Amino acid sequence: MLPLLAxxxxxxxxxMLLADSDSGAIGIAFPFVAxxxxxxxxxxxxxxxxxxxxxxxxxxxxxxxxxxxxxxGDRRVGTNNRQKSRSMSGRNSTDHLTRVRRIKxx
Amino acid sequence: xxxxxxGAQQGDKQQPQEQMLGDDAVAGAAEAxxxxxxxxxxxxxxxxxDGLNKCPRCGSSDIHYSLTAKALFCSxxxxxxxxxxxxxxxxxxxxxxxxxxxxxxxxxxxxREDLTxxxxxxxxxxxxxxxxxxxxxQARCHWCRQTLSINTQIPNGAVPDAVLPFQxxxxxxxxxxxxxxxxxxxxxxxxxxxxxxxxxxxxxYIPYMVVDGNMHAVLRGTGEVTTRQYTxxxxxxxxxxxxxxxxADVYSVQxxxxxxxxxxxxxxxxxxxxxxxxxxTNNILGAVQPYDTENAVTYNSNYLKNFTSERRDLNxxxxxxxxxxxxxxxxxxxxxxxxxxxDRGVRWEEEGVAVRGTRWVSVYVPVWLYSYADSAKGEGSxxxxxxxxxxxxxxMGSVPVSHPKIFAVACAAGTVAAVIAGVVGFGWFLMx
Numbered sequence: 281m282l283p284l285l286a287x288x289x290x291x292x293x294x295x296m297l298l299a300d301s302d303s304g305a306i307g308i309a310f311p312f313v314a315x316x317x318x319x320x321x322x323x324x325x326x327x328x329x330x331x332x333x334x335x336x337x338x339x340x341x342x343x344x345x346x347x348x349x350x351x352x353g354d355r356r357v358g359t360n361n362r363q364k365s366r367s368m369s370g371r372n373s374t375d376h377l378t379r380v381r382r383i384k385x386x
Numbered sequence: 387x388x389x390x391x392x393g394a395q396q397g398d399k400q401q402p403q404e405q406m407l408g409d410d411a412v413a414g415a416a417e418a419x420x421x422x423x424x425x426x427x428x429x430x431x432x433x434x435x436d437g438l439n440k441c442p443r444c445g446s447s448d449i450h451y452s453l454t455a456k457a458l459f460c461s462x463x464x465x466x467x468x469x470x471x472x473x474x475x476x477x478x479x480x481x482x483x484x485x486x487x488x489x490x491x492x493x494x495x496x497x498r499e500d501l502t503x504x505x506x507x508x509x510x511x512x513x514x515x516x517x518x519x520x521x522x523x524q525a526r527c528h529w530c531r532q533t534l535s536i537n538t539q540i541p542n543g544a545v546p547d548a549v550l551p552f553q554x555x556x557x558x559x560x561x562x563x564x565x566x567x568x569x570x571x572x573x574x575x576x577x578x579x580x581x582x583x584x585x586x587x588x589x590x591y592i593p594y595m596v597v598d599g600n601m602h603a604v605l606r607g608t609g610e611v612t613t614r615q616y617t618x619x620x621x622x623x624x625x626x627x628x629x630x631x632x633x634a635d636v637y638s639v640q641x642x643x644x645x646x647x648x649x650x651x652x653x654x655x656x657x658x659x660x661x662x663x664x665x666x667t668n669n670i671l672g673a674v675q676p677y678d679t680e681n682a683v684t685y686n687s688n689y690l691k692n693f694t695s696e697r698r699d700l701n702x703x704x705x706x707x708x709x710x711x712x713x714x715x716x717x718x719x720x721x722x723x724x725x726x727x728x729d730r731g732v733r734w735e736e737e738g739v740a741v742r743g744t745r746w747v748s749v750y751v752p753v754w755l756y757s758y759a760d761s762a763k764g765e766g767s768x769x770x771x772x773x774x775x776x777x778x779x780x781x782m783g784s785v786p787v788s789h790p791k792i793f794a795v796a797c798a799a800g801t802v803a804a805v806i807a808g809v810v811g812f813g814w815f816l817m818x
Contacts, residue, residue: 304814304815304816304817305815306811306814307810307811307812307813307814307815308811308812308815309811310807310808310810310811310814311803311804311805311807311808311811312804313807314803314804314806314807315800315801315803315804315807316800317803318796318799318800318802318803318804319796319797319799319800319803320796322792322795322796322799322800323792323793323796326573326787326792326795326796327787327792329570330570330573330574330784330785330786330787331667331784331785331786331787332667332669332670332673332782332783332784333663333667333669333784335669335670335673335782336660336669336672336673337651337660337672337673337674337675337676339650339651339675339712339715339716340712340715340716340718340719341719342675342676343647343648343649343650343676343716344647344648344649345645345646345647345648345716345720346482346645346646346648347643347644347645347646347720348643348644348646349642349643349644350641350642350643350724351641351642351643352640352641352724353638353639353640353641353642354609354637354638354639354640355637355638356635356636356637357608357636357637357638358635358636359613359633359634359635359636360610360633360634360635360636361631361633361634362631362632362633363631363632363633363634364629364630364631364632365632366632366730367730367731368608368609368610368634368730368731368732368733369733370733371730371731371732371733372732372733372734373607373609373718373721373722373725373728373731373732373733373734374722374731376715376716376718376719377715379711379714379737380607380734380735380736380737381735381736381737382736382737382738383604383606383736383737383738384738385602385603385604385738385739385740386740
């Protein structure tokens, strides 16, 4: 084993490989990421299929509701440039169940 | 000491210790509610006195709900009938847009916890029968064998405004529960598999408040629209990096609209609080909704015979915060289609509803319920439910799992994934 390692170390291509850019070295991390990720996904998936802890009545979509007199007031207030994320921070437009600051409506 | 049939001989001097409750009590509760606020009470009482609840054709009191006929069934003359639709009978289907203030059906009146027993006077023979109204609403007269019922709305939460009768038969429910658990055998807990007997399913009436609401909602927040997307490359050679950036316009967003909410259901028994899964998997009971509460019929105690029913123990003021939260959630969901142009999303920061009018009705909804608690864990162990909505057959449940089995399979899958990723990663490494 040791002579093999020594031989590898002596090989100029090995030093090239080890000193290579990060993109190649990331490959080494693949199994350490994929293994635990699949473990967690399988564990969580089976558990949820059996226990259904996430199931609830989606009342906000299934209740019969009529909407009328819609008034929109949208006004441009500025810019937010050079953002790395595709979506804005703190967006909650799809999260209907978390409550935000309550205002008194006349 | 029971009174002699006919009533007069022995019982004259003894006053019944329990309070006789009738329409007066309901009227009192209604008046009290009126004093506290400008609430309007709709009287949904049947107009019958406590005691005999007779077949409209032959006058027998031997009546039960037949699942094959889907109707009340007189065992004496075989007459079948259903009570009137509650919404139509009490005008609960009037326009929601015209609702102002709080309108409450009389079955939603505040609960009196001290009311545990009621004395019924048998109209057949005059005997007085004490009935534990926490447990049941019917009793046999021990003298003349007639069935005596609580027909008035006693204020202990046991009598709703309306009942949604069972549609699915017991056999259909067992089939569904069996199929549900059958699909979840492989990783189920061994003791659950050994002890699973779907025939133990019970027909249960669960109390719900059905709320209509007329309101105005206002939502305020911030939204962003992408104006430019570009890639910036820095460095050169091996250190070359490229990153994508987004420019956006920021908008202050406001939506104001009127909402008419029809038949929002909210649990009104503390034991079945869907947010509390500590003792039992209550979220399952919520998940089998919706119920067609518009088809509920006026209360008749014979609908509850041969089924168990959970008493309502939450008042309107106990659930009104939850109802307001649900109104807000509905408002947020309804605003979604109007904010499509904000491709980076909207962050709602303020919200509120001005409720112009609500209408509250208490309804019993039917559920076929299979419950399982691990026998080895004894008292206080989590109760797992498998529930079938007895109106439309929606089935949902919780099956206890064997953690070692899931662990083993997840380990195996993780190992396979790691090996595959190792091969791919090594290839990547060599090519990189």
